[in-house]
Amino acid sequence: MSSATVNGGETAAGMDIETAAVHPPPPAATNTVPFAQKPNFKPLKAHEISDGQIQFRKVLVPPHRYTPLKKAWMEIYTPIYEHMKIDIRMNLKARRVELKTRQDTPDVSNLQKCADFVHAFMLGFDVIDAVALLRLDELYVESFEIKDVKTLRGEHLSRAIGRLSGKGGKTKFAIENATKTRIVIADTKIHILGSFSNIKVARDSLCSLILGSPAGKVYSKLRAVSARLAERF
Structure with a gap:
């Protein structure tokens, strides 16, 4: 009995192995669902990003600058209202220019640009330069004072x-043309409009002049730096 049982067990085990060999398991079901397309959402408007709330800047x-603003008001108003889709008004009582977004403002960053x-x-700065x-997105304004570089008096x-x-603004114009920036010297404050790398070159030249370097030495440095900047592009 024991041997028959063993033989029967072996036979059963052999049949199991043989059956497994003859009838392999069915292949795993493959996913036949087509790949879902990437959703295409329209960009949100400015009022949608802020949950319908109007955003302001003052x-x-x-x-x-009050008189120059009155003379150049239409030159400032036209690009802001018609092209950037931002409402603008002059608050005469508070002496502030007020800006706010509209329903049709295409981009929320337009408000900060304006x-x-x-x-x-x-x-x-002149309207044409400002x-x-x-x-352009990569432009910004940097301001500093002469006393930030060196304490000077009298x-x-x-x-x-x-x-x-310089004589007749010669030095300032030379730095502007070499670095592709715009510079405003208002008493002891200096404002530079341009890209990051160009502002750095213009600021270094102005700081050298403040520290006492002669204009000729600054010109020679500018020629070398401007040639190097031109090679990058």
């Missing part, structure tokens, strides 16, 4: 401002 108008544009005009802030401060401008 730019203070300095007293000395605020930067108006702020650049208040700093003293409007580049609306068209005639020393006056001579430093004279070195920055």
Whole structure:
């Protein structure tokens, strides 16, 4: 009995193995569902991002820029209202330019671009130069004072401002043309409009002039740096 049982067990085990060999298991079912297409969502409008709330910006108008603002109002109003789709008004009581988004504002960043544009005009830049802030993303304004570089007083401060401008603005124009920037010298404050790398070159040149370097030495450095910048492009 024991041997029969063993033999029967072996036979059963052999049959199991043989059956498994003859009838292999069915292949795993493959996923025949086609790959889902990438969803295509339209960009959100400015009022949709803020849950329907209107966003505001206010730019203070300095007293000395009030008259230039009145003369150039239409040049500022037209690109902001018609092209950037941002509402703009002048608050005469608070002496501020107020900006807000509209239902048809295409991009929420337009509001900040317009605020930067108006702020650049208040700093003293021409409308033609400041409007580049609306068209290009990599431009910004950097400001610093002469005392941030070197503490100067009296005639020393006056001579430093004279070195920055040059005779008839010659030095300032040379730095602007070599670095593709725009510079405003308002008393002891200096404002530079341009891209990051160009602002750095212009700032280094202005700092050298403040520290007492002669204009000729700054010109030679500018020629070398501007040639190097031209090679990158």
